[in-house]
Amino acid sequence: MSDCPIYHNFLTGDGKMIYYDYQPGRGGERPLNILKDFNGHLQADGYAVYDELPLENITVFYCMAHARRKIYDAQSNNEKLASYALQEIAKLYAIEQACQEEQLNEEQIKDRRNKESLPILKALGDWMKIEYQQLRPKSLIAQAFAYSIKRWEKLSLYAHTGNLMIDNNAIERCMRNVAVGRKNYLFCGSHDAAQRAGLLYSLLVTCKLNNVNPYNWLKDVLSRDINEMPINQIKTLLPYNWKEQ
Known part of the structure; x- marks a missing residue:
């Protein structure tokens, strides 16, 4: 590769x-x-x-969505275990959605995650470690759990903060x-x-x-004589700074 x-x-x-x-x-x-x-x-x-x-x-x-996808794909191998794990991960996403809908600030999100998300993450991580011991290592569900177990600390890191995202x-x-x-x-x-x-x-x-029309942005930027612009003004042409004339 x-x-x-x-x-x-x-x-x-x-x-x-x-x-x-x-x-x-x-x-x-x-x-x-x-x-x-x-x-x-x-x-x-x-x-x-x-x-x-x-x-x-x-x-x-790490990104929780990637861990979730592997478990989701393992449902055909062990629906009971996969369904429980997906159910617990869904609770984590429900907490994130609630924080967004309630428009919580960073400190409030951190507090909510500490109280609600971290206990779920700890319990789910411990549960997967126990269940993994009973599985055939090459089975789909075992491989999905192994992926998460190996990365669980970094999959859980977002919940210790109020500004990081649960997934990418x-x-x-x-x-x-x-x-x-x-x-x-x-x-x-x-x-x-x-x-x-x-x-x-x-x-x-x-x-x-940035909700900028690419055609309008290109047309404007390419029509300018950048060589005549002060060096400290070049950044105003970047899409997230650009203002349509």
């Missing part, structure tokens, strides 16, 4: 900007270069490269643009072309995230 082309997708915590970084391989060198000056939390899908980043300033945590579904939705494009045009033609496509994805999807 080391020579498999991949887009590393990075979405900012405020959801205003996304960066599609194309690489011809799946090694960890490129994410390391991009994140070396980053300080904060990084939510990932379980891709081992991110967990192995030798950076003390980054705290990696927001960036998963952004990745659909690449999937749709790949289905339509099949190939970029070269690694260089794929990198250019990544830059275009980054700009145009960032427009979408």
